[in-house]
Structure formats: structure tokens, C-alpha cells
């Protein structure tokens with residue numbers, strides 16, 4: 001199995017959402033995310049905290065962040081990973097640039113679709129030049145609306161980004177599909193459109209089970225299906241699928257507890 005390092009960037013993740021040591025987090029624009037983020041102390045005790053008010057990155061800082069991604073990609077390969085997945089989904093820094101709701105910039109990184117996609121492409125080019133396009137994937141989230149991410153232009157923006165990433169010949173796009181109970185479905189039209197503009201592999205993730213995974217693979221609209229939560233409750237998930245063994249139920253109440261409980265303490269299946 002190949003291992004891919006998922007890069008949210010050194011400025012990604014919490015640093016775009018929470019103050020650290022009194023320093024405001026950074027973002028495309030000084031807009032506070034209507035969201036909370038999980039923070040744990042060194043003992044693993046944690047809580048959900050409101051996101052902080054960020055400050056907007058300057059253009060020279062954006063160039064430094066691109067270099068951070070380049071260095072992170074190089075480090076990942078040196079550390080033995082097979083490739084790098086650029087995290088441009090789920091409200092992380094690159095996704096914030098893609099969305100007109102979180103990106104109010106009036107320079108070359110904001111406004112038009114081309115400008116909002118610019119930061120992603122600069123990161124992708126930097127990472128690709130370090131590790132080679134065939135070792136780069138990009139995670140995107142066109143239909144996610146939670147936590148203030150409901151941008152009316154995101155689908156067109158992501159289709160344009162997919163065209164640009166195709167020209168760069170990146171290996172795959174990974175769709176993080178909406179994964180909560182009443183989430184919007186990904187329309188078939190969008191899946192066909194993505195196939196038309198992107199020649200590489202398509203990975204999908206988000207509430208897939210065995211039947212749904214089989215359906216989308218046989219429809220030809222995805223090449224691979226990624227599973228998240230089923231792997232938590234079933235550490236031997238592939239073996240259970242292969243042998244038709246029953247799947248353990250996943251307990252959502254034990255998430256974000258700060259310890260291994262409910263994450264890595266589910267047992268493997270013991271065949272009778």
C-alpha cells in the first residue's frame with residue numbers, strides 16, 4: 001500500500017482558526033469563521049473553542065507559505081512517504097482562498113475565479129516540482145456547506161481548478177463529499193463534468209459503504225473509494241469486507257475525547 005502525506009500546510013489546520021501565543025491566526029481575509037475547533041492540552045483534555053479573528057496574509061507572506069508547502073513536500077518524501085496530498089478541502093487555508101465567502105481580497109489572490117484558484121495552483125506547482133506530478137493528489141470539497149463554507153461560486157471554482165490541475169498532470173483528485181446526515185448529494189452532472197475536465201484518477205470519500213462504493217466504481221465516475229469512520233470501528237476493515245465478516249458499529253460519542261478511547265481501541269474481528 002502506498003502512503004501519502006496529507007499536507008494542510010504549516011499555516012493550515014488550527015493556525016488558520018485559533019490564536020496561538022496571542023498571535024492572531026492568518027487567512028486570506030480578516031473574516032472570523034463561524035465555527036469551532038477542537039483543542040486539547042498535553043494531557044489530552046480538550047474542548048471545542050470558537051475560532052479566533054484572523055488577520056489577512058500579505059502577498060510576501062503568501063509566497064512564504066507556498067515555500068512552506070514545497071519544504072513540507074520534500075520532507076514528506078525524505079521521511080519515506082510515497083506522495084503528497086494537498087489539502088484544499090474542508091475550510092483549510094487553500095479552501096479559504098477558493099471561496100468568495102472567506103476570500104474578500106482585491107489583489108491577484110481574490111475576486112475572479114482565476115485569482116481565487118491562484119494560491120492552490122502555486123502550491124501545487126511548488127509541490128509538483130519537488131516530488132513530481134505523479135506523486136501529487138489534491139483534496140477538494142465542492143459540496144460542503146457547514147462552518148460558513150457555503151460559497152455560491154465554489155462548484156464553478158473547483159471545476160476550473162480541476163482543469164488547471166489537469167494541465168499540471170497531478171495524479172488524482174480526492175473529493176471530500178459532504179458527510180453529515182442531511183448533507184447535499186453530489187449531483188451526477190458534476191461527476192460527469194469532472195471526468196471530462198480531469199484525466200487523472202478520482203477518489204471519493206464520505207459516507208460510503210460497500211454497496212455505494214461498488215455502485216460508483218461500476219458507474220465509472222470514480223476510480224477509488226476512501227473510507228474514514230468505518231476504519232475506526234473496524235481496524236481490519238479490508239479483511240472484514242473480503243471475508244464478508246460483520247462490521248462493528250462506530251460510536252460517534254467517543255470522538256474528540258482526547259485519548260485513544262474510541263479511536264484505536266476497537267478490536268479486530270475474531271472469526272468463530
Ligand SMILES: Cc1cc2nc3c(=O)[nH]c(=O)nc-3n(C[C@H](O)[C@H](O)[C@H](O)COP(=O)(O)O)c2cc1C
Pocket residue numbers: 089090176177179205206207208226227228229230255256
Ligand atoms: C474524527 C474525525 C476527524 C476528521 N478530521 C478531519 C480533518 O481534520 N480534516 C479533514 O479534511 N477531514 C476530516 N475528517 C473527514 C474525513 O477525512 C472523511 O472525509 C470523512 O470521515 C468522510 O468519510 P467517512 O464517511 O468514510 O468517515 C474527519 C473525520 C472524522 C470522523
